[in-house]
Amino acid sequence: MAFEPPERLVRALGETYGDDVAARWLGQLPALADAAVAERGLTVDRVQAPGGRSSLVLLVRRQDGTPAALKLAPAEARPELERAALRHWKGWGAAQLLDADAPDSPGSPSLLLERLHPEVSLRSLPEAKALLEAAGTLRRLWVEPPAAHGFETVADRTDRQAAVMRGELPEELAPLAEAALTARTTLTTSSPEELLLHGNFRQSKVLSAERSPWLTVGPEPLVGERAYDLARLVRDRVEDLIAAPSGASVARRRVNKLADALDVDPARLHGWTLFRAVESGLRARAAGRTQESELLLEFAGWL
Numbered sequence: 001m002a003f004e005p006p007e008r009l010v011r012a013l014g015e016t017y018g019d020d021v022a023a024r025w026l027g028q029l030p031a032l033a034d035a036a037v038a039e040r041g042l043t044v045d046r047v048q049a050p051g052g053r054s055s056l057v058l059l060v061r062r063q064d065g066t067p068a069a070l071k072l073a074p075a076e077a078r079p080e081l082e083r084a085a086l087r088h089w090k091g092w093g094a095a096q097l098l099d100a101d102a103p104d105s106p107g108s109p110s111l112l113l114e115r116l117h118p119e120v121s122l123r124s125l126p127e128a129k130a131l132l133e134a135a136g137t138l139r140r141l142w143v144e145p146p147a148a149h150g151f152e153t154v155a156d157r158t159d160r161q162a163a164v165m166r167g168e169l170p171e172e173l174a175p176l177a178e179a180a181l182t183a184r185t186t187l188t189t190s191s192p193e194e195l196l197l198h199g200n201f202r203q204s205k206v207l208s209a210e211r212s213p214w215l216t217v218g219p220e221p222l223v224g225e226r227a228y229d230l231a232r233l234v235r236d237r238v239e240d241l242i243a244a245p246s247g248a249s250v251a252r253r254r255v256n257k258l259a260d261a262l263d264v265d266p267a268r269l270h271g272w273t274l275f276r277a278v279e280s281g282l283r284a285r286a287a288g289r290t291q292e293s294e295l296l297l298e299f300a301g302w303l
């Protein structure tokens with residue numbers, strides 16, 4: 001199968017896993033796609049673009065003509081964990097896994113999913129309506145994890161993420177990094193719950209669907225407290241918040257509104273929002289995405 005991987009995928013793979021890993025997997029990708037399509041007897045409509053940051057999505061049709069989406073990701077992205085989470089959710093709040101009976105294997109290269117409408121996400125709605133729908137979708141995902149699961153915990157993931165904050169930073173960023181690290185230490189001392197979380201939830205991850213008005217995609221599943229999962233949603237449309245004269249007060253009110261709507265401790269949501277914004281901002285800075293980094297760090301400073 002001849003195709004050009006979306007530019008965003010090529011760039012993001014290099015940033016996340018390193019150029020060597022990215023180049024190796026992208027070189028194998030046409031053969032992997034051919035094998036996955038042939039194994040399932042699929043017909044390819046097109047490559048979804050811009051697509052994901054760590055996977056290639058092919059819009060396909062099954063042998064009976066029903067539409068589906070075929071997702072291919074490198075082993076480093078742990079697609080077997082996404083498979084396990086989607087299997088556990090059984091389509092409740094998330095895209096349905098259509099090959100749920102396929103055997104698990106480390107680094108399983110492809111997932112066959114219910115096709116949603118990638119061109120219509122919650123970001124197409126007015127902000128207040130989008131946040132309401134996002135909160136309702138996220139609530140459905142928060143369930144007890146399966147027994148003997150292999151998901152990492154919030155404490156483990158954030159310990160890895162905190163590495164960027166422990167390195168040498170410019171003097172003006174050091175207090176913000178220290179505040180984020182302190183918040184993480186406080187929050188991980190005890191967790192009020194151990195639920196299955198999406199792990200990368202935001203408005204653009206919630207797409208229009210046929211079976212339900214909105215379903216989420218692209219989980220990076222882990223186990224922990226709801227406030228961690230909700231924190232990324234607080235800063236959605238951060239560029240609009242930064243541009244607004246009252247952006248700082250709106251951001252702080254959003255923490256309280258979302259916490260109240262989903263019965264989450266606002267102090268814990270505030271702490272995880274701070275940590276995740278600083279971590280994302282410093283990671284963007286290290287990758288050379290200066291404008292994104294400045295927006296995120298300014299947002300974090302408001303908190």
